[in-house]
Amino acid sequence: MANQFKSIFLILFLYSFLIVSSSVSIAQVGFPYCENFAGGSTQSSTVFGGSAILTSGVLQLTSNQNDQSGFVYIDIPFSSTFGIKASFEYFCYGGTGADGLTAFLFDGTVTNFNPGGFGGSLGYARRNNEPGLSGAYLGIGFDTFGNFGNNTESRIGGFPGIESGFHPNSIVVRGPGQGISGYQFIVGKKVNEGGVFGLPINQRFPLSSGGQGTNRVTDPQNSGFRQVFLNLEPNPNDVGYLLTVEMLVTTEAGNPRMVSIFNQEPYSFEAPDQLKIGFAASTGGENNFHEIRNVIVEVSNDEGLLDPVGEDIDGIASCAGQENTYDLFNTNILLPNENSSLRCIQFFESLDDIISEGEDICSQGNCRPENRELILPQGVFKADLEGGGFTFFPNSEFIGETVEVFYTITDNYGKTSSGNSIRLLVQESPAPVSIESELLTTGQNEIRLCEGESVVLVAVGEEEYVRYQWFFEEELIEESVNSEIQVSEEGGYRVVAFNSQNCSIESEIIKLKNPEFPSVQLATPIIGCELGVPLDIRSFIIDYDILNFDYQLETPEGLFLENEELAEINDSGLYLIRIKDKDLLCWSDPIEIEINVIEEPLLVTFDYEVDGTGIKSDAEGGIFIDDPIRFISESSGGAVSWSWDFGNGNTSEEENPVHVFGKKGTFQVSLTVSNAIGCERTFELNIELTQSYRVMFPTGFTPNLRENNFFRPKVKGIAKMELSIFNIWGNLIFQTDELDTDGWDGRLNGELMPSGSYVYKVAMESTDGDEIKESGRFLLIR
16 A cells, blocks of 8 residues: 555656646757647647647647547657657546547658548548548557447457447557558557456546536546556567556546556557657547647657767867857767767756756756857857857957856757866957958949959958968868969858967958840841931840940951941941940850841832823813722832832732722822832822712714714713603603613604704712702704
8 A cells, every 4th residue: 555655646746747847838859848738839840730729728639519620740750769658638528428539650751741530530540531640650549439449430450359349438559551551450448347358447447537518627636637658668579669558547536546558568560760749639420628738758768878978178269259150069979879869959057057957857858949048248159950060259358268168968869968068268359351352342242254254352451360261152262371362263252361369250252253144136127228328236226225235246347346336337248246244344145137238229109090091180081989090109229019008998019009999088198118128118199089970961963873873971980870851842752760771862652853952851879979960952963
């Protein structure tokens, strides 16, 4: 009884210690990893999703609603060599009793994390066509409802003999899997019943602390408290691990007890080189709250790990008033553990500070931000976020003094060295140094050079420096120990100057740049169309910019013209044009261009007539709207193309086209001609069409002769006509409305009418809609 009391007291002491020690969430990388989920935030490596939320100091994976699923994993891979040990409190309460929670391990190299099927698969195993956890290695299910231990929903295996049955209040281990393969049943324990798969009566307990209306139980002295302790220690006789699962449970107020679920149960599956740990929970048609807090993850085989070893470091110089960079801890330390790496260094003002840190399990492997920066009167130490580098900025008033601090090194297993000292002598820093050059002006930090050219850089400062180091793109330039250096390679240059105390000062970076040549584009064709007028090539250069660039033209004879001289080109031929930046001496590669300058004047004019008649004026009979008009180009000077615009939307590319206007009006007809080099000239002429029709009446006719034996008007431009013939007494003797009629033949009812005067009346409509009415006398001659 005394031993049992002592064990329970130790458990409660450890529990209280862990709660206090993990009450502050500290960012870290590696193990031990402590996450209490308090304070409304988590460490950057704690990743959760689904329905998981932070609330009231816990991570709630599901609420007491149906069909909920949530997960969390620690995104820190750990070596599988030394196993893993973890503990966490979990709270299952307040619902109708489903489904449960899993703690799982998966391959640390998985980049796209995906939980498994939920419901009875608890976010680990396959669920019908839903794939299981990506890269799964091991899943331990705390199954309230009873499906995780059976073979329903396409899961593989279950409690022997009753694989398809329900197994409430069971803790089940399932094996590795990927996608829809694997995740087989390994072993299970029914914690609230007896039998071959159960527990003795005095050890039984339900996984849930209570049903609907109950609350979270956080005090181990109160009934309903649950805490899980997992240990996967490397199996010395086989691959895989020996799995131990224990739970601290309270089913009677004031009497917490430790229950062994699995004791060194062989888990004979070869582990990936790196593993990660996580948790998931789900509800289905029934529900519960599922929550966790105070997660602590450590290396299992801690006894098999050795502490890193550091060295006392002395005789290191520092320069006052500037940041000094050191990389001492990548060589002056020993990392004895397999696959171990340096996680961080931490600084302390005294050894006592290191000792007090070591008393806290969550601080032992923790890279605390407050220990990565140490502020002293003598200056400030800052450790790099990763690796063994650090900086020291000593204050100038401590020149000549030695600063002593203490440090520890921590590896990725959370093992930390016992602490060592480092002593740095504060020395005087040199005056600032800068780089000057004949090609640099004040405020510039860039020198532009043509490729292949070089420039001399000079280190200048208000002190007599004893030596120099020149750097090109962070690489030391060998044998560059003088104040001057001649350089030609494009990139960044800086100089470090040293005083007699061997303290250095660094200049700004000066960039040497070989800029790309600007491009030059010209509008084509490049032609000069004014006889005797020089051609200005600049007007053809697109985005011509004389302020920033120079332009060069090489003639066919090999002469070079620049800038303003490009305005005096008189000869045709193939030329070469180049461009350069104004501040540089090198020209771009040449571009060949063709220049054509007119050699004879291009003249344009035209004439016109009614096609084939020579008529072009009213005096000659006039031009009617439906007359075909021939336009005749009379251009000279080598025209090779003609473009006519008739002023009514119609055009032609013929040299001498024929066009019918079809209506009255004044039309501006233009002719544009081009010669072989692309020069153009245009001539315009107004053409007036005032006559849409013409009507001419004969004064008499002779019916008995072969000619002039019908009476009708001669018409042009008439669309409709009605002709009526009367005798002198007003009697109608002939009428027609046919436009193509021969006219009156001088007869009435077949009888030739007597000679004498007769009267005509005519009503007509022209092709453009004019109405014409005329009447008059004519003679019938026999």
